Amino acid sequence: MIQSMTGFGKHVVQLPTKKITVEIKSLNSKSIDLNARMPSAYREKELEIRKVIANSLQRGKVDFNLYIEITGDEASGQVNESVVKQYMNQLKSIANGEDIQLLEMALRLPDAMRTDREDIDEEEYTAILEALKGALTEINTFRSEEGSVLENDFAERIKALQTLLEKVLVMDPERQSAVRERLEKAVQDVKAEVDANRFEQELIYYLEKYDITEEKVRLANHLDYFVKTLKSKDSNGKKLGFISQEIGREINTIGSKANYAPMQQLVVQMKDELEKIKEQMLNVL
Structure with missing residues (x-):
């Protein structure tokens, strides 16, 4: 039974504070040509994820997308207070304005927010692999x-x-x-x-x-x-x-x-x- 190299698969896993979505799309190619997009925190797992995809799909131009959406109270970044205050003081010296207006402008400037790199959560990574497996099942069904x-x-x-x-x-x-x-x-x-x-x-x-x-x-x-x-x-x-x-x-x-x-x-x-x-x-x- 032959399979097409064209296909699409998507799978979603809901955790207590995060929603993990994996999407995979493939088109025809002479060999496996994989383009992976994922949060920087999971780049160290990219080779492992690529291997799983390559073993399942074998050939094709493949786009892999991993989305992690925070749905609970957990924050993905924090305000860099010292930098924001410096921006506001500089803006005050240039032009008069209300503090709230200056704050809005300062938050748009570089380094106003900082994101602390966190270690990979094993439970979360297991959920990602589960979502990947589900997406691969869907795309292979589509291909068949x-x-x-x-x-x-x-x-x-x-x-x-x-x-x-x-x-x-x-x-x-x-x-x-x-x-x-x-x-x-x-x-x-x-x-x-x-x-x-x-x-x-x-x-x-x-x-x-x-x-x-x-x-x-x-x-x-x-x-x-x-x-x-x-x-x-x-x-x-x-x-x-x-x-x-x-x-x-x-x-x-x-x-x-x-x-x-x-x-x-x-x-x-x-x-x-x-x-x-x-x-x-x-x-x-």
Whole structure:
């Protein structure tokens, strides 16, 4: 079962005096590209948190946000009284004003508030890990649901390619006959004597040069292998991408060898279906 790299997860844990919110968003990327935003007090835990996220999500451009909101009587900062008083005295020397007005202005100036760094509370950190686990569960569920949609789309595209390949198989004898007739007519138009045996040898060589039997067999095998890989338990985005490249290679070769307009039209339709698969493949984990 495949998974998408696109997803979103959010989980909230309420403590007696704080509300902890974890949000995780992911988009497609060739590898894990993690951007983490969290309060400075928890920066020492960043590597541990990154490891947990990377092990769960594996690939993708990931944005991790940790919000800690104080909901009780606890204060996150204190007024730096000495600095504020100095600001007010300086402001008084510049212009007359009420103390309350001067205080409002002083509190907006740098270093008017101070925040004392606190040690990490183990209970709080445990709650953060719980919120992280919940958010990861949500985003992986989201990814699986998106992956299911992609899987159905891939299955339809592959089925369309198999149908087009069947049309190519049916059309191939007609194509070979048309190529042969076109060559014979070209020789007749020249109105020159041609050695029948030599002409037959050249004709066989020409038809063999444009024979697409191997390409048809390989393309059918690649399509079957794609379906088999799609149904595997693991999400194999990179493997499916490699198979898509091989499918494209065989389609291109058939197109270059076709030398027959109706078959080339089928090849164009096959390329269109494959291009849609490749576009969606960028989102597969």
